[in-house]
Amino acid sequence: MSDATANTSTQDQEAQFGDYVALLKPRVMSLVVFTAFVGLMVAPVGVPAVVGFAAILFIALGGGASGALNMWYDADIDRVMKRTQSRPIPSGKVAPGEALSLGLWLSALSVAMLGLAANWFAAGFLAFTIFFYAVIYTMWLKRWTPQNIVIGGAAGAFPPMIGWAVATGGVAIESVLMFALIFMWTPPHFWALALFMKSDYDKAHVPMLTVTHGRPYTRRMILIYTALLVPVALGLGLTSIGGPLYMAAALVLNALFVRGAWRVWRRDEDAARADAYGAERRLFRFSLLYLFLHFGALLAQSGLRTLDMGGW
Template sequence: MSDFTANTSSPPQEATFGDYLALLKPRVMSLVVFTAFVGLMVAPQGVPPMVGFTAILFIALGGGASGALNMWYDADIDAVMKRTSGRPIPSGRVAPGEALGLGLWLSALSVVMLGLAANWFAAGFLAFTIFFYAVVYTIWLKRSTPQNIVIGGAAGAFPPMIGWAVATGGVSLESVLMFALVFMWTPPHFWALALFMKSDYDAAKVPMLTVTHGRPHTRKMILAYTLLLSPVAIAAGLTTIGGPVYLAAAVVLNLIFVKGGYDIWRRTEDAARADDYRTEKKVFRFSLLYLFLHFGALLVEAGLRSVGLGGW
């Protein structure tokens, strides 16, 4: 962690509950909760509702713990990026030590309680996920390689596997494909963002692909990853968690996403600047819908199977 000094240009403000909640990155946590919930619901073995609720709660807390640890370590970066300068630590509302303590305490609590409520395999998986995000991605990869999002994306892809492990106590092809769906989606999603947020990454000296290899290369890689993602997404529909509803959704969504990747690839920087990166922003927004609808379709298939109508 680089030397960090909170913004002292204005009188310090007392932290509110909302500031501590912001440390947990609630928007990221919502993705963790949703994909973990889907992983739990599509598993072949069911769990009692209270066990399922408790498991998802502590998976969410584990995701929040990762966010707090990330904000603690990245406070110096956050302070110079427009998008993040208002976060609780760089704004001086929360002390770095408080964020670190919260992150460590929630990490221990979430792992132990998930083990007691569900099983220790799932708890160990959660512990590894927190470690991967806080140490492998935040401390090591983020500041050292343009592959930070590619490799580090695994941290955000583990939750559906954890949800599956809560129900089954293990790993299967289906859970690996859910992981692969999120893992392959992460680079084009973040690189689309980086195309119109490049000045932030330049200022913070974060080696995002747009900084180290330039925007034209990033555009090529977005198209490449949307093409590689498509067969992974469709393959999940051919397993026991898939079915005609999911497969139809996957085909349509991936055609749209590949078209978006193609539109980004063929754009020149002059054209992008002229319309304020309209296409890149459109693809970024669609990428959020893309992931939600894939996992939503898996949930629909699980519901249909429960009444004897879904699946193959």
């Protein structure tokens, strides 16, 4: 079947509600929502429950808008990469123009409603985050430099700062360190994925570090960035939102992350291929748990602090 015939046949498929939801990248959105929620909850200033719920909803919509704009622009890459070929646009279920319209409308709606529900500083922060992900990362960094994940990771690191800004109307060392935790976590997380998905990036001509510098160099950079991540994670425990529970969790999680990065660094390609890149896959999966548990520990520490103060 020719490409033209394939495109015609796929465009005949009728879009379902789930296809439009898929455009919003719900897995990524779940991380955005959770980290923004933690940023909101650990802030020293409380907000009414209705305001907090509305703020998280509109932050989630902003994250979904970024995903839709990303899928619109990256449709050509997604058609080539095996793990993205089933996405709504390359599969022909949603037209590119529909994805663009959805992304733009949700961007405007989420920013305007967050400003009205919370404050305009947080709304401006959300607008900048959407712009950074859709334009700076997707349209520029991703196709231009192997540092795409390093710099572009800032887009995924802003949500806890936005949540903090919803409550406080500003920025503090605590919110900056929450940003830094995600920012430093992003490179080893994605490079671990790239190690066992390198052929996809090769075919799509995306200058991921594995493509431009090779796997051994990528393994070394995973270990270096993991070492840089550890003091950020532990330093967060020394701020006003840290405490014994968070610090205990951070010590264990970072020890395990360093061990995983060390094992990935020591691997040669023959051993990695023979094991189907098992160590790399395990590090990637653990990295998801790593971030979730760090923010979960911050939330639990905040709950304990509230109990100690007689708030419950």
